Amino acid sequence: MQQPNLLEDRSGLYHHAAKSGLVFGLFWIIKYLCVFGIFRMPLFMGLIYMGLTIYVPFMAYSLTKKYRDSLSSERFSFSHGWLFGILxxxxxxxxxxxxxxxxYSYILPANLPQILDQMRSVGFDKTLLRAIETSMNEISPIKRALGDISNNTIWGIVFSLPVAILLKRNAPISNNTNQQ
Known part of the structure; x- marks a missing residue:
């Protein structure tokens, strides 16, 4: 019986993750463009955005599976799949x-008064509205964008766990048995 390699060969992991991350990121940009359009067509763009958001974990699964299938089954482990998903x-x-x-720099500030008016009209608490308005003025757009990188990466850590478990469990059995 072959001993598992504790120091797995992960050559190509970063390359494949970056390439797949480019595809995934372009999908996210298309999805995020719907947020830009929400102020003009709220229902239509909101529904498209939600549908695309629901598809995100399935796309991550598909991209990770494609990566797993490019490797031999001995080289793909749970930690390998999880790291690929995080990356x-x-x-x-x-x-x-x-x-x-x-x-955060242009669209939200231009539409913030309209958003706050709509929130007031449906009965949001005045203290909450003041806190939102204050935070919008105090936190710079670059800090918000960098915070989004952290949030998306944290969600990636969480969503990649079940993907790695499923893909390791359903890994094809290799036909390469070392018989000597």
Whole structure:
């Protein structure tokens, strides 16, 4: 019986994660463009955004599975799959920071009075509204965008766990048995 290699060969992991993260990040940018359009067509863009958001973990699963299938089954472990997923979310987060920054710098400030008026009309607490308005003025757009990288990476850590478990459990059995 072959002993598992504790220091797994992860050559190509970063390359594949960056390439897949680019695809994932472009998907996120398309999804985030719906947020830009929510102020003009709230229902339509909101529904598209929610649908695309629900698809995110399935796309991550698909990209991780594609990576797993490119390796031999001996080289793919739970930790390997989990690390790939974390890197996938991290690289996508870096890419989607650009539209986040644009949103926080230009679109949100221009629409904040309208948003606060709508929140007042549905009965939001005045203290909460003041806190939102104050935080919008005190936290810079770059800090918000960098915070989004952290949030997306944390969600990547969480969502990559079940993906890594499923893909390791359902890994194809290798036909390469070392018989000597």
């Amino acid at each position: 996938l979310y991290f690289f996508a987060s870096i890419l989607v920071t650009i539209p986040h920054f644009i949103f």
